[in-house]
Amino acid sequence: MSSASTSGKQAPPASTRAKPANKAEAAADYLDGRLGIYSLAKANLRKIFPDHWSFMLGEICLYTFIIIILTGVYLTLFFKPSMGEVIYSGSYTPLDGIRVSEAYNSTLNISFEVRGGLLIRQIHHWAAIVFVAAMFVHMMRVFFTGAFRKPREINWVFGFLLLFLGFFDGFLGYSLPDDLLSGTGIRFMEGAILAVPLVGTYISFFLFGGQFPGTDIVPRFFTIHVLLIPGIMLGLLVAHLILVFYHKHTQWAGPGKTEKNVVGMPLMPVYMAKAGGFFFLVFGIIAAMSAIASVNPVWAYGPYRPDQVSTDAQPDWYMGFAEGLIRVMPGWEIRAWGHTLNLGVFIPLMLFPLVLFAIAAYPFIENWITGDKREHHILDRPRNAPVRTGLGAAWISLYLVLLAGGGNDLIATHFHLSLNDITYFVRVGSFVVPVVVFFVTKRWCLGLQRRDKEKVLHGRETGVIKRLPHGEFIEVHAQLPQDKLHTLTAHEQYEPLELPAEVDENGVARKVSLATKTRAAISEGMFGEGSQIPKPTADEHKEITSGHGHH
Amino acid sequence: MSDDKLPAEHAEGHGEVAAADNPFADPGLPAHQVRRTDIDERAAKRAERQVSLLFVVSMLATIGFIASYVSIDPDKIVYIFPLGHVSALNFALGMTLGVALFCIGAGAVHWARTLMSDVEHPAERHAIEADDEVRADVIEQFKTGAGESGFGRRKMIRNTMIGSMALVPLAGVVLLRDLGPLPEKKLDHTGWDEATPAVPIRLINMNTNEGMKPEDIAVGSLTFAKPGPSVLRPEGLQESDDDFQEAIAKDALMLIRIQPEDIKDANSAGLGFQGVLAYSKICTHVGCPISLYEQQTHHALCPCHQSTFDLSDGARVIFGPAGHPLPQLKITTDSLGYLVATGDFSHPVGPSFWERSE
Ligand code: FES
Numbered sequence: 001m002s003s004a005s006t007s008g009k010q011a012p013p014a015s016t017r018a019k020p021a022n023k024a025e026a027a028a029d030y031l032d033g034r035l036g037i038y039s040l041a042k043a044n045l046r047k048i049f050p051d052h053w054s055f056m057l058g059e060i061c062l063y064t065f066i067i068i069i070l071t072g073v074y075l076t077l078f079f080k081p082s083m084g085e086v087i088y089s090g091s092y093t094p095l096d097g098i099r100v101s102e103a104y105n106s107t108l109n110i111s112f113e114v115r116g117g118l119l120i121r122q123i124h125h126w127a128a129i130v131f132v133a134a135m136f137v138h139m140m141r142v143f144f145t146g147a148f149r150k151p152r153e154i155n156w157v158f159g160f161l162l163l164f165l166g167f168f169d170g171f172l173g174y175s176l177p178d179d180l181l182s183g184t185g186i187r188f189m190e191g192a193i194l195a196v197p198l199v200g201t202y203i204s205f206f207l208f209g210g211q212f213p214g215t216d217i218v219p220r221f222f223t224i225h226v227l228l229i230p231g232i233m234l235g236l237l238v239a240h241l242i243l244v245f246y247h248k249h250t251q252w253a254g255p256g257k258t259e260k261n262v263v264g265m266p267l268m269p270v271y272m273a274k275a276g277g278f279f280f281l282v283f284g285i286i287a288a289m290s291a292i293a294s295v296n297p298v299w300a301y302g303p304y305r306p307d308q309v310s311t312d313a314q315p316d317w318y319m320g321f322a323e324g325l326i327r328v329m330p331g332w333e334i335r336a337w338g339h340t341l342n343l344g345v346f347i348p349l350m351l352f353p354l355v356l357f358a359i360a361a362y363p364f365i366e367n368w369i370t371g372d373k374r375e376h377h378i379l380d381r382p383r384n385a386p387v388r389t390g391l392g393a394a395w396i397s398l399y400l401v402l403l404a405g406g407g408n409d410l411i412a413t414h415f416h417l418s419l420n421d422i423t424y425f426v427r428v429g430s431f432v433v434p435v436v437v438f439f440v441t442k443r444w445c446l447g448l449q450r451r452d453k454e455k456v457l458h459g460r461e462t463g464v465i466k467r468l469p470h471g472e473f474i475e476v477h478a479q480l481p482q483d484k485l486h487t488l489t490a491h492e493q494y495e496p497l498e499l500p501a502e503v504d505e506n507g508v509a510r511k512v513s514l515a516t517k518t519r520a521a522i523s524e525g526m527f528g529e530g531s532q533i534p535k536p537t538a539d540e541h542k543e544i545t546s547g548h549g550h551h
Numbered sequence: 552m553s554d555d556k557l558p559a560e561h562a563e564g565h566g567e568v569a570a571a572d573n574p575f576a577d578p579g580l581p582a583h584q585v586r587r588t589d590i591d592e593r594a595a596k597r598a599e600r601q602v603s604l605l606f607v608v609s610m611l612a613t614i615g616f617i618a619s620y621v622s623i624d625p626d627k628i629v630y631i632f633p634l635g636h637v638s639a640l641n642f643a644l645g646m647t648l649g650v651a652l653f654c655i656g657a658g659a660v661h662w663a664r665t666l667m668s669d670v671e672h673p674a675e676r677h678a679i680e681a682d683d684e685v686r687a688d689v690i691e692q693f694k695t696g697a698g699e700s701g702f703g704r705r706k707m708i709r710n711t712m713i714g715s716m717a718l719v720p721l722a723g724v725v726l727l728r729d730l731g732p733l734p735e736k737k738l739d740h741t742g743w744d745e746a747t748p749a750v751p752i753r754l755i756n757m758n759t760n761e762g763m764k765p766e767d768i769a770v771g772s773l774t775f776a777k778p779g780p781s782v783l784r785p786e787g788l789q790e791s792d793d794d795f796q797e798a799i800a801k802d803a804l805m806l807i808r809i810q811p812e813d814i815k816d817a818n819s820a821g822l823g824f825q826g827v828l829a830y831s832k833i834c835t836h837v838g839c840p841i842s843l844y845e846q847q848t849h850h851a852l853c854p855c856h857q858s859t860f861d862l863s864d865g866a867r868v869i870f871g872p873a874g875h876p877l878p879q880l881k882i883t884t885d886s887l888g889y890l891v892a893t894g895d896f897s898h899p900v901g902p903s904f905w906e907r908s909e
Contacts, residue, residue: 048674091626099790115625118641119648151679184839184855187800191837191902194738201738201904206730211737211797212838216730248676256580261673263580270667277659284653291645292634306800307757307775307832307840309854326872327856331836333874335909342903344874345837377676409857419857420870456575482578489575538573545574 049271050251050264054145057138058244059275061162063282064131065237071124072226078114080106081222083178083215092299100178100303103218107177107298122290128170129295130286132318135163143362143392146380147250150373153363155243158236160360164353165233167318172225174296174316178218181296183304185315186217188326195345213306253378253490255483262377314407322352324405328426359395369522370494383452384491386445387526393441394434401429442531449533452488455480456536457544479545489535497523580673588665598665605658612651619643738904742778742788742802743880744895751891753779754804754829754882755787762889765827768808771846775832776804778892801900803832803840804880806890809849809863816865822881822897824890829880830866831900834858836873838901851877874903 020026032038049055082102088095090105091112100108110117139159142148148156171189175182190212193204209216248262257263265271301310315323325348332343366388382389404411405426412419459477466476480488497520504510525531588595619640627639634642681689702709746752753762757775768774777799779787788798808827814820819828830851832840839855849863858871866877878896885891899907 048672113625115620115640116644118638119644122641122645187838188855194902194904195837197905199905201734201906204904205732205734205737206727209731212800213796214731215796247679248674255578256673258577260676262676263671263673265669265671270663270669273659273663273667277656277663280652280654280656280659282656284649284651284656286649287645287652288649291642291649294637304796306796306838307803309840309842323856326837329872331858331868331872331874333903335907338908339905340903340907340909341905342874344872345902375679409854423857423871482574482576483581485575486577490577538575541574 044245045268046266047245048248048262048264048266050249050262052252054141055249056278057134057141059278060134060282061131061138062237062241063279064127064134064286065233066279067127067283067286068124068131069230071120071127072230074120075110075117075124076226078106078110078117079103079176079222081176081219083213083218095299095302098303101218103176103178104298104303107179111299119287119290122295123286125173125295126286126290126293128173129316130282132163132166132170132316135159135166136318139163139359140392140396143359144382144389145250146376146385146388148363149376150367151247151375152243152250153367155240155247156363157360158240158243160356162233162236162240164356165229165236169225169229169233170316171319172221172229175221176218176225177296177298178304179298180301180304180308180310181298181314183213183306184309186213187306192326192345192349195342195349197339197341197346213304248377250377250379252381254487257378259375259377314410317403320403320406321355321399322348322406324402324407324426325351327408328402328405328423328430330427355395355398362391369497369519369526371497372494378490380491383445383448384493384532386442386449387531389445390438390442394438397437398430398434401426401433405430446531446533449535453533453536456485456488457541485541491535493532493535494523494527496520496527580671583670586665586669595666598661602658602662602666605654605661609651609654609658612647612654616644616647616651619647734906738901738907739899740895741900742781742784742798743892745781745783746778746892746894748893750782751883751885751893752781753787753885754806754890754892755779757803763806764888765808765825765884765890768806768827770808770810770826772808773844773846774806776806776829778802800838801831801833805830805832805841805844805851807844807849807862813849813863815861815863816867819865819879822879824882824884827882827890828862829882829890829892830860830862830877831880831896833877833901834873835868835875835877836871836902841877875909 017029020029028037080102084102085099086102086105088098088100088105088108090096090108092108095108107121110121112118142156142159171185175186190204190208193207194200196203204212207217207220208214209220249264251257251262251264254263302308314320326345329344329348332347334341334343380388382392405423408419408422408426411417411422459479462476462478464476465473467473499512499517499520500510502510588598623640623643625638625640628636629639629642630636631642697703743752754776755761755778756763756767757777762779763774763776777788778784781787784792788795788802792798806827806829811820811826814823814826814828820826823829834841834853834855836853836856836858839853841851841853841860843852843854844850844862845852849861850869851860851862851866852858853860853871853873856872858873859869860866860873860877861869862877866879868874868876875898878898878900880892880896881894882890882892898909
């Protein structure tokens with residue numbers, strides 16, 4: 001045994017760390033000893049964030065998600081997810097003495113008796129609407145700028161899943177108050193489930209705990225709405241943000257910006273203040289909106305009764321696309337061998353996720369076509385990727401056409417059109433409009449590319465008209481400064497994939513797989529002559545500016 | 552695609568000033584532009600006061616929020632242009648909360664924009680991919696680990712493990728079985744099922760809760776009905792019944808009366824009684840109740856997705872996404888002249904399902 005342990009009294013070994021200068025440093029030292037915060041902060045405290053207004057779209061999603069969780073917790077304190085029946089006797093007299101479910105009763109209670117309850121309900125619903133809308137627009141921003149390219153493909157998928165789950169959680173939340181409108185939505189869901197071949201009836205009975213509507217659906221939806229889906233979403237969201245942090249932000253091309261750097265302002269203090277402040281801006285605006293505009297006034301609809309319906313039965317707008325599919329689909333049914341296949345409902349039910357999954361898969365498809373294995377951090381201007389931009393626009397147009405189908409009754413009554421005509425238009429339009437929009441957008445992009453090229457080579461129009469000695473009038477063009485020239489020529493242009501020669505050098509026929517042929521054909525469509533204007537080269541520029549042919 | 556097909560990386564793009572022979576080269580980060588508040592102390596002080604003012608407004612608004620909460624009666628309705636009649640409490644709480652939050656945000660953003668440094672810095676990016684050495688090292692370690700586990704060598708263990716893992720989720724699926732009863736034939740039948748010619752069930756008017764005689768129903772009118780007393784339900788279907796919602800979801804009837812000569816479908820006319828026809832109220836598309844009836848054309852429209860049925864022609868679908876006609880109930884009158892049903896619908900009511908045969 002050593003003498004040190006027997007001597008009993010010993011000064012603790014001196015720390016090698018410098019003395020903290022104040023209490024705050026001492027507290028930080030304490031935490032660092034347990035959590036290792038200094039090493040964490042070293043890389044991140046002054047982490048650089050580029051600035052562009054469109055980067056706020058993702059922030060809106062994050063903030064509305066937080067608002068939804070905060071208000072959602074509040075609502076669970078008062079809401080009773082039960083379909084047990086009670087007689088309503090609250091302060092909303094039109095429903096006095098009516099038999100309603102506890103879910104509906106407590107929703108009215110939150111709206112009329114709990115002080116501030118109506119406000120929180122409205123904030124919760126408004127934030128959900130803004131959340132889904134912001135996810136849509138954020139996703140479009142990422143799509144049109146090519147920000148989904150390597151290394152961010154997986155994050156695109158996470159984002160997509162968030163959108164998908166957001167849809168469903170929105171739908172479930174809409175269903176909870178058990179009012180006439182939400183009940184109609186659930187009835188629709190039951191019909192859709194019943195249309196699934198083989199297992200549909202069973203799924204329906206297990207989901208509803210028996211026949212529609214039963215008494216189980218609201219408590220079951222409640223658990224899924226407040227626990228299961230938000231839990232998964234929270235996990236996805238954290239993973240999404242970790243990846244954003246890890247990949248660092250993308251940036252637009254410009255002087256001093258490269259694939260190897262990120263230019264912007266540091267997290268502390270500027271970004272913290274701006275982003276933190278922005279949370280309060282979003283929250284403040286949603287709170288004010290909720291004070292002014294009421295969404296989903298469930299008391300006006302009344303409690304759900306399967307034999308009643310409100311004539312303006314409309315889903316929330318983000319389900320309008322599914323609603324459009326179901327409204328315009330012809331009622332095809334196949335009956336054979338004692339079974340019914342309800343294609344009129346089943347096909348839309350399958351198309352809904354399929355259209356969405358096509359979007360989820362896009363980064364992988366584009367990557368397969370370009371074969372590009374490099375990382376991309378500089379964003380594409382939408383015009384410089386005409387086919388992608390065209391596809392995106394076509395997708396949005398399809399969405400809008402179907403949304404019009406989903407609101408055909410409203411359009412018909414507001415614009416005095418025939419409901420049937422709108423439906424026929426949507427049936428044809430869902431196939432035709434996206435194609436037209438694709439070609440128009442693509443041509444538009446090419447036009448913009450041409451204009452950029454013109455600007456680079458001939459300068460910018462100054463509006464100054466000059467008369468030449470021989471009498472001709474010309475407009476003076478001013479050369480662009482170098483930073484502009486750089487920005488306008490910084491984008492990359494792919495060359496279309498060429499198929500290898502039919503025969504190899506020994507004259508033996510080469511086998512080219514179908515996949516390769518498809519890839520070459522798509523690649524030609526995306527990057528061939530008709531799909532991009534070759535960007536100006538330095539030599540062309542010198543040629544023109546050195547005198548000949550230059551005004 | 553071979554690498555030479557990819558566009559060249561921008562060799563010039565590393566922030567250095569352009570080479571003289573390339574007008575498109577990256578000139579590097581532009582010099583920082585100073586703001587008014589960077590050089591003018593008075594402007595900076597003004598900005599500082601503005602930021603603080605926003606924070607003070609926020610504090611006042613929060614106090615206003617609390618004051619509204621305790622002082623405004625939740626039942627009070629006020630008229631506010633252009634919103635109309637709104638709950639005073641809701642409006643006051645929402646606006647004060649909105650201002651309180653918004654001003655914090657506006658203050659922070661204004662502070663960041665005017666007083667915090669707006670100098671842009673470049674930070675380096677590092678490739679996400681590890682370099683070859685790390686890669687080789689990790690693969691080596693993994694191989695060592697895998698080798699030590701014997702996973703590759705002991706095929707029997709591997710295969711049985713994969714099999715057991717593939718099967719075990721089934722336990723979870725099986726556990727869901729008790730969520731609900733089996734469908735059996737439940738979707739094929741409704742509450743009218745019990746009616747027989749010997750023991751018919753009366754049609755009860757939804758609004759008056761009374762039986763109905765054919766003469767009560769005017770030509771061109773639309774009436775809703777539910778099942779009356781039967782052996783199992785001596786009281787008839789009542790709102791207070793435990794399973795009222797489930798029952799009404801299938802039993803609801805829509806009664807119309809058409810001049811017998813206007814009925815195009817002879818079979819349908821035969822199911823009715825003196826031009827009174829009883830159709831299921833539940834749309835065959837996905838099950839919304841049908842509520843809009845046009846007496847001139849005898850068309851009934853479902854408000855959910857606008858399926859339109861011609862009630863004078865066996866409720867044939869003439870527009871919209873529904874896949875088959877509305878089921879019709881055979882009716883007649885009993886000895887006292889009340890309308891009664893003598894059996895169930897000829898076809899299952901409501902949306903289609905796989906087991907539905909016809
Ligand atoms: S439920 Fe009637 S049309 Fe869809």
